Amino acid sequence: MQPASSMVPPPMAAAPQYQQQWMPQQPQQAQPAYQVPPPQQSGYYYQQPPPQGGAPPPQQQQQSQCTASAAQPTSADEIRTLWIGDLQFWMDEQYLYNCFAQTGEVVSAKVIRNKQTQQSEGYGFIEFNSHAAAERNLQAYNGTLMPNIEQNFRLNWASLGSGEKRSDNGPEYTIFVGDLAADVTDYMLQETFRANYSSVKGAKIVTDRATGHTKGYGFVRFGDESEQLRAMTEMNGKFCSTRPMRIGPAANKKSAGGQMQG
């Protein structure tokens, strides 16, 4: 049980000049020397079994080996890339790749950098070999601890790079949630509310950009205003993880539903 030295963040060192994209030298390599332990399946109560009846199990479902002329995404179903945010400055392409390498489904990893300073912009993209693989990794890793740092993966579908994403249906109504414990993740907060309110669209824990540590508060977005209002009273004081939540109205600076007046 020795931590791989290549995964340890450098104390302070100038970042070397990396390529814009990183991928393994051999795509069908048996097993890389570096291995990342799988994410801790803590078995949260909000984990739900995969839906059955319709979708085949995500096993070795070999799609057609898209070799050359089949690389034209015609719809959003073909998206195979995930967006990853809240990256530290030392998290390079190889670090990201190693995070998902044990699944054997990652194709490439990329950190977006400033062209002049080569410093990380704090986000990147992970490309997988199929849409199903990307979705599996999104579900498995999002909200779990990243290697060698007390910070959670913040993953999402890469939407803006591949054309139009399916537009949201209608306005959103956001609430502020404070007094959150340090281990509360986006997904945990979202599912805590979704268990009671079907119109929950998502949740966001606010983290410090420099350290990636939570600031102890976040936001939950609803699609239905009545559920937003109900949640503000019904969920106030309810426990999420180890602490009771304190809920208040969100001071939306962007287009909210209709709660702003004057």
Next chain:
DNA sequence: TGTGAGCGC
């Protein structure tokens, strides 16, 4: 206690 922000040349 406290009111985010994140899409690639």
